[in-house]
Amino acid sequence: MISEDEILAQLAGCGLRVTGARRAITRVLLETDCALTPAQMCDLARRHWPGIGLVTAYRTLELLAQLGYARRLHSEDGCHSYVRASCGHRHDLICQSCGRVVEFEGCDLSDLLQRVEAETGFAIRQHMLELAGLCPRCQELAERMAQ
Amino acid sequence: MISEDEILAQLAGCGLRVTGARRAITRVLLETDCALTPAQMCDLARRHWPGIGLVTAYRTLELLAQLGYARRLHSEDGCHSYVRASCGHRHDLICQSCGRVVEFEGCDLSDLLQRVEAETGFAIRQHMLELAGLCPRCQELAERMAQ
DNA sequence: TTGTGTGCAAAATCTTTGCACTTCG
DNA sequence: CGAAGTGCAAAGATTTTGCACACAA
Numbered sequence: 159m160i161s162e163d164e165i166l167a168q169l170a171g172c173g174l175r176v177t178g179a180r181r182a183i184t185r186v187l188l189e190t191d192c193a194l195t196p197a198q199m200c201d202l203a204r205r206h207w208p209g210i211g212l213v214t215a216y217r218t219l220e221l222l223a224q225l226g227y228a229r230r231l232h233s234e235d236g237c238h239s240y241v242r243a244s245c246g247h248r249h250d251l252i253c254q255s256c257g258r259v260v261e262f263e264g265c266d267l268s269d270l271l272q273r274v275e276a277e278t279g280f281a282i283r284q285h286m287l288e289l290a291g292l293c294p295r296c297q298e299l300a301e302r303m304a305q
Numbered sequence: 306m307i308s309e310d311e312i313l314a315q316l317a318g319c320g321l322r323v324t325g326a327r328r329a330i331t332r333v334l335l336e337t338d339c340a341l342t343p344a345q346m347c348d349l350a351r352r353h354w355p356g357i358g359l360v361t362a363y364r365t366l367e368l369l370a371q372l373g374y375a376r377r378l379h380s381e382d383g384c385h386s387y388v389r390a391s392c393g394h395r396h397d398l399i400c401q402s403c404g405r406v407v408e409f410e411g412c413d414l415s416d417l418l419q420r421v422e423a424e425t426g427f428a429i430r431q432h433m434l435e436l437a438g439l440c441p442r443c444q445e446l447a448e449r450m451a452q
Numbered sequence: 453t454t455g456t457g458t459g460c461a462a463a464a465t466c467t468t469t470g471c472a473c474t475t476c477g
Numbered sequence: 478c479g480a481a482g483t484g485c486a487a488a489g490a491t492t493t494t495g496c497a498c499a500c501a502a
Contacts, residue, residue, distance in 0.1 A: 170502095173456095174456085174457090175456060175457065175500090175501050175502075176501075176502095177456090177457060177458080177500080177501070178458095178500095179457080179458070179459095180457085195491095196491090196492090197491085209458095209459080210458085210459085211458070211459045211460070212459095212492095213458080213459070213460080213492090213493085213494090214457080214458060214459070216491095216492070216493080217457085217458090232379040232384060232433070233433075237379060237384030238491080238492095251421060251425060251427055251429070253427070254430065254431075260425055260427070262421050262424065262425060264420075265417060266416075266417060267414075267417070269413075270412060270413060270414070271436070273411075274398060274409050274436060277409065278398060278407055278409060278440075278441075279440070279441035279444075280398055280400070280407070280436075280438045280439060280440055280441070281438045281439045281444055282398070282436050282437070282438035283401065283437060283438040283439065284401075284436070284437040284438065285434065285435070285436050285437070286379070286380075286433075286434070286435045286436075286437075287432065287433070287434045288432070288433045289418070289421060289427075289429050289431070289432050289433075290429070290430060290431040290432070290433075291427045291428045291429035291430040291431065292427060292428045292430065293425075293426070293427055294425075294426035294427070297426075297428055317477095320481095321481085321482090322475085322476050322477075322480095322481060322482065323476075323477095324475075324476070324481090324482060324483080325475095326482080326483070326484095327482085342466095343466090343467090344466085356483095356484080357483085357484085358483065358484045358485070359467095359484090360467090360468080360469090360483080360484070360485080361482080361483060361484070363467070363468080364482085364483090385466080385467095
């Protein structure tokens with residue numbers, strides 16, 4: 159997993175400034191497993207950088223998303239939260255119980271895509287896939303509760 | 306594709322009332338190929354039932370979604386638009402050029418899901434998949450433009 | 453020193469709620 | 478007739494914008 163310093167170095171490399179607010183949001187993004195809204199990120203970021211404003215959280219998250227370090231999650235209701243993201247083409251797997259988000263790669267959809275292209279005549283260019291279920295920890299908990 | 310009358314009959318069957326506003330929103334939902342926001346649906350619905358209010362559009366779309374006749378689309382930005390939906394487990398294929406939405410079924414992800422379950426230990430319960438690309442009509446147009 | 457980045461306040465959106473009036477059944 | 482459904486206005490929530498000031502580089 160990428161480190162805070164690497165991201166900040168990347169910022170600097172792009173001619174962007176490394177500020178306390180950006181540092182704080184970046185840290186919060188990497189610190190947590192779950193998808194959080196800009197407002198939640200902002201609250202947590204205040205621990206590292208008191209006085210950070212919500213607007214800055216919005217702007218910084220959008221920036222980090224453009225650079226590929228954050229991704230918006232599109233679960234049933236909340237399309238408004240961000241998770242840390244590795245670079246490249248990845249997808250997210252969300253725990254329906256604790257909210258933890260885990261990435262996975264290597265989504266081989268080629269058979270499916272070919273079939274759908276043949277059936278519909280579309281030329282498919284993008285896909286968006288999100289999986290949800292129970293993480294190992296929450297499965298255990300659920301089993302213990304059931305006894 | 307299901308008809309307006311069938312949906313309205315279903316409403317009545319559930320003990321819900323068939324009103325002018327519901328009829329209008331239902332018609333708009335079935336009339337269009339594209340995903341539309343509640344506000345857009347409301348505007349279009351006024352042609353069939355002048356004076357319909359935005360709030361009613363919100364409420365009716367939520368109702369139709371619960372009954373399975375509409376689905377929210379989760380494309381990159383707009384997670385706020387609805388499309389007509391057939392019953393059962395289907396996915397959407399969106400034309401990036403004209404916005405037309407086509408459904409497809411039979412998403413066989415079992416290999417992928419098994420692999421991800423094995424890798425992560427998650428018990429996967431749900432998946433959300435959306436494809437995007439160019440519909441046949443827009444492909445032709447693009448080719449003609451290129452010449 | 454300079455201009456990017458920030459915070460605040462305010463505006464613009466989008467969505468939900470409360471309530472009296474309509475209207476379907 | 479009675480209760481579900483509607484529209485309006487207002488409240489809430491979320492996101493964006495404008496602008497003066499702060500502070501990385």
